[in-house]
Amino acid sequence: MQPEIVSFSQPVTTEASAPAADRLIAGNPRQSVANHFADPTQQFFAGRWMSTRGKWRVLYTETEFCHITSGRVRIQSASGRVEEFSAGDSFVVPAGFEGSWEVLEDCSKLYVIFEAAAAQP
Numbered sequence: 001m002q003p004e005i006v007s008f009s010q011p012v013t014t015e016a017s018a019p020a021a022d023r024l025i026a027g028n029p030r031q032s033v034a035n036h037f038a039d040p041t042q043q044f045f046a047g048r049w050m051s052t053r054g055k056w057r058v059l060y061t062e063t064e065f066c067h068i069t070s071g072r073v074r075i076q077s078a079s080g081r082v083e084e085f086s087a088g089d090s091f092v093v094p095a096g097f098e099g100s101w102e103v104l105e106d107c108s109k110l111y112v113i114f115e116a117a118a119a120q121p
Helices: none
Strands: 015-017 024-027 031-038 044-051 054-059 063-077 082-086 090-093 098-114
Touching: 024 098
Parallel strands: none
Antiparallel strands: 015 031, 024 054, 031 044, 044 098, 054 098, 063 082, 063 090, 063 098
């Protein structure tokens, strides 16, 4: 089968979620993910994520490129560095990042994720 271009304008199933209770810091954020692409190795993904306001702890095993399309977020690293991003901003969260995500204004982002395969013993 010949690979084809994947358009984010095509409808896909949206999955609803929320941060795990043990990671929640503040608020009651409700999230949804519309994953538009997953490669056959299940290491590369792209789609749209949305969230209402709230704050939770994160620990990234994957590397993620984010482009905020609406709203505003604050991300704080475990070392205390704080970054804020709003509509039109793009950034990368590297694998191994620890800290917190805070949605300050209900937001939406486009994401591209790469999760390296686990090393075999």
